[in-house]
Amino acid sequence: MKENNSPSGSYIIITPAKNEEKSLPGLIQSIVRQTIKPKLWVIVDDGSTDGTPEIIEDAVKKHEWIQTIRLKEGERDLGVHYSQVCIMGFDFAMEYCKRCKIEYDYIGLIDADIILEETYFERLIKEFEKNRNFGIVSGEVWNIIDEKTKRSKQRSDLPCGGARLWRRRCFEETGGYIVTYAPDSISNVKAKLKGWETRSLEGIKVISTRALGSAEGYWKEFKGFGIYSYYVGFNLFYAILKGMRYLFERPYYIGLAFLYGYFSCLILGKKRIKDEEIRHYYRHIRPREINQYYLDVIRNKLKRTKEGFKSSQFKIK
Numbered sequence: 001m002k003e004n005n006s007p008s009g010s011y012i013i014i015t016p017a018k019n020e021e022k023s024l025p026g027l028i029q030s031i032v033r034q035t036i037k038p039k040l041w042v043i044v045d046d047g048s049t050d051g052t053p054e055i056i057e058d059a060v061k062k063h064e065w066i067q068t069i070r071l072k073e074g075e076r077d078l079g080v081h082y083s084q085v086c087i088m089g090f091d092f093a094m095e096y097c098k099r100c101k102i103e104y105d106y107i108g109l110i111d112a113d114i115i116l117e118e119t120y121f122e123r124l125i126k127e128f129e130k131n132r133n134f135g136i137v138s139g140e141v142w143n144i145i146d147e148k149t150k151r152s153k154q155r156s157d158l159p160c161g162g163a164r165l166w167r168r169r170c171f172e173e174t175g176g177y178i179v180t181y182a183p184d185s186i187s188n189v190k191a192k193l194k195g196w197e198t199r200s201l202e203g204i205k206v207i208s209t210r211a212l213g214s215a216e217g218y219w220k221e222f223k224g225f226g227i228y229s230y231y232v233g234f235n236l237f238y239a240i241l242k243g244m245r246y247l248f249e250r251p252y253y254i255g256l257a258f259l260y261g262y263f264s265c266l267i268l269g270k271k272r273i274k275d276e277e278i279r280h281y282y283r284h285i286r287p288r289e290i291n292q293y294y295l296d297v298i299r300n301k302l303k304r305t306k307e308g309f310k311s312s313q314f315k316i317k
Helices: 024-032 052-062 080-100 120-130 168-173 183-193 218-231 236-246 254-268 276-316
Strands: 011-017 040-045 066-070 106-110 114-116 134-145 148-151 163-167 197-208
Touching: 011 024, 011 080, 024 052, 024 114, 040 052, 040 080, 052 066, 066 080, 080 106, 080 183, 106 120, 106 168, 120 134, 120 163, 120 197, 134 183, 163 168, 183 197, 183 276, 218 236, 218 254, 236 254, 236 276
Parallel strands: 011 040, 011 106, 040 066, 134 197
Antiparallel strands: 106 163, 114 197, 134 148, 134 163
16 A cells, blocks of 8 residues: 555554544544554444545545445444444454455554544554553543543543554454444453553543534433443442442533433343453452542542642741
8 A cells, every 4th residue: 555654563443434524534634644654544434414425535535545334324323333333344444454465463443533643653552562461552532621622531541432552462352342332341341351451541642523422412421321331230339429420520410311321221120241251340340440549549649748748848947
């Protein structure tokens, strides 16, 4: 492919897109400007009814390493359907690489509403090369909230779903992308259980051009989080604590949406994920991780307070 250089760590990416005529041009520009370009970028058009198909076709004509597949028109769905769309993209990309004898070391998933800095993939690959145990990494997401860009509150061991890169071996060992609710979260868990490290890397910026919750509305989005938490077997006590915590974040009703999603499934006796290792993780291991996370936060705050107190005493003397 003419436009690609040959980095020590080459990668392919897929992007699911539905009615993204406002966001997609920015993403295309940021991918084209990457210091290390992908060997292949597959954009999956999920039956868009706006100008998205024309934008994609224009990009395909200009760049040999961009390919596309178009699915039939259907409703927008960030649940199981989203994972199915992504899997179609991954399957197409891997078959295309096999057919065209394209070698790659990493596999990426980038959502259509994302803007990346020019060195994004170069920096991620360098981190992979420094730490051979990294299985999935991403940068830090900054969301648009009240027309301002603010860093998302995300644990450092949780790569963001919409701008992630897998080590190919990790992707294959964990069964690839799985048809399920919140497939990115499941992917993180599968990687951890296989002994891989997952990381959201500080200082590497990812901009989400769509305000958090604006794609489906805050109520629907956080209700979906509640449904997902039930589906994977999240501990009832911690589900309640999580819902209560959301009640103190704007918009405050998101806590009610989360609890509604969780308890509606609980009351109706909805089915949960059949994967026993995932259920065990969310019922037993994840609560311990949460406890440790908040203990570390408290310790760091106490440490900073103590250091600040000592510093003030020194200045007074």
